[in-house]
Amino acid sequence: MLQFINDLEPHVVGIHAIGEVTKEDMEKVLLPRIDELVALQGEINYLLVLETDVQNWTAGAWWDDIKMGLKNFTKWSKIAVVSDQKGVQWFTDAFRFFVPGKSKGYSLAQLDEAIQWITAKEEQPVESK
Template sequence: MLRIINNLPQHVVGIHASGEVTKTDLDKVVIPRLDDLAKKQGEINYLLVLETGVQNFTAGAWYEDIKAGLKHFTDWNRIAIVSDQKGVEWFTDAVNFAIPGKSKGFPLTELDKAVKWVSKVNKQPAD
């Protein structure tokens, strides 16, 4: 299940993942917000708090996630993934070499630090 994280700066999309994550979750919760933010700001700052195992993402969810990532490939400014899964944190840090923006993994105990980091703006808003 995915839900929006409130009380973040307007230029940050925050998502909390728990339990099973499906294609419908991505279609209804994540993708509209990414599309809207990219249109309004010209960049995406994305925070994902992952309190479920990556194995709990369905194949459809992974497919939608990849599609969204490619659709907004040049829009990524900062991606912060907060998880106690060491493999996820390592993968997130490694993504820096594959996307134009920055990505960083944080443990759950550093959620405040992740919010501060992901909230930094590098690009100017789109006209």
């Protein structure tokens, strides 16, 4: 099941995954919110708190996740994945080499740190004249 994390800054989509994650969860919860965020600000800051094993994602959910990633390939600004699954943390850290944005993996004990990182707005460099 996917649930929104509601107490985040409006420029961040926060999702909490528990139990089985299905195609319907993706279509009713995550995909509309990602589309809305892209329409509003043109970029995606995404926090996923993964308190279920990745094997609990159905094939349909994985397929929708892949499609979402490709559809919005140039829109990813920051991705933070919070999980105690070491493979998930490692993959998230390595993912930064494959997408234009930044990605970081965190343990569940580091949730507050992940929220601080994902909600912090990047400073824009000042152009000199």
